[in-house]
Amino acid sequence: MLSRRELLQTCLAASALPVAAAAKTPPLLGLIAPPANYPVPPEGLALYGSDLRFTVYGLGLPTMTPEGYDSVIDKIVPAARQQAKEGASAISIFGTSLTFYKGAAFNQKLIDDVHKATGLPTTSMSTAVVEGLRAFGAHRVTVATAYNDEVNRRLRTFLGESGFEVVALEGLGLEAIGDPSKVSQSDLQQFCAGVFKRASKADALLVSCGGLRTLELLAPLESQCKVPVVSSTPHALWAGMRLLGLRVKAPGYGQLLARG
Secondary structure (H helix, E strand, C coil): CCCHHHHHHHHHHHHHHHHHHHCCCCCEEEEEECCCCCCCCHHHHHHHCCCCEEEEEECCCCECCHHHHHHHHHHHHHHHHHHHHCCCCEEEECCHHHHHCCCHHHHHHHHHHHHHHHCCCEEEHHHHHHHHHHHCCCCEEEEEECCCHHHHHHHHHHHHHCCCEEEEEEECCCCECCCHHHCCHHHHHHHHHHHHHCCCCCCEEEEECCCCCCHHHHHHHHHHHCCCEEEHHHHHHHHHHHHCCCCCCCCCCCHHHHHC
8 A cells, every 4th residue: 555645656656747848958950061060950949849959060071073072071980989978879971062072982981980980879861861762662864953063973973883874964163162052942943843843754853952942832833743752851860860770750840841
């Protein structure tokens, strides 16, 4: 038999369990981003702000060119170690072009090196868009990018190595690291839809460049093009969320994010 005091303590402890569960600190996702002083992506807060936290390390990439990528690539592993010290539970290497520019094997080596250095689950933005395309069973893809011709050529190679047929690929020719963020939503939607319209029939549309704001364009582009759309930052955040063992649904932002 419980005493009255013991019964009261038991009831109080039981009632506190839901509060303790609700107050549990969300997991921390480390983002290694190309620009210096890169903020927590607003897309991340919009999609998963109540389910996970973010820590960001900016590499200081000067230009979206092979020479620019070469200048910061050796900073990735030290950045990952720093994020591990800050308590990150998983790490995502942002920068689609930063991670694909030397091919699929190099992208995987970056992931493996970070995992080896930190012991943490690791992915990259390039791996995330590949996983997004594969989630739809896509084989033939149309690609709209922010990049110049040389970076586009390297993206075509990476996608081919990853098992996709690129039926069309066009870029905006941007090189300065801050220029993609200056592209208006209306101009970006028109550009992406135009690239898709000029292509042979594709299974999916890929919009590549983490600096392009695409979150709010996913659903409109899917409606306009009648195929799934995968893009760099939203689907890198999706992959990071899943890497942490979560399955958070985000309706209103395209088919894949709605699935969780």
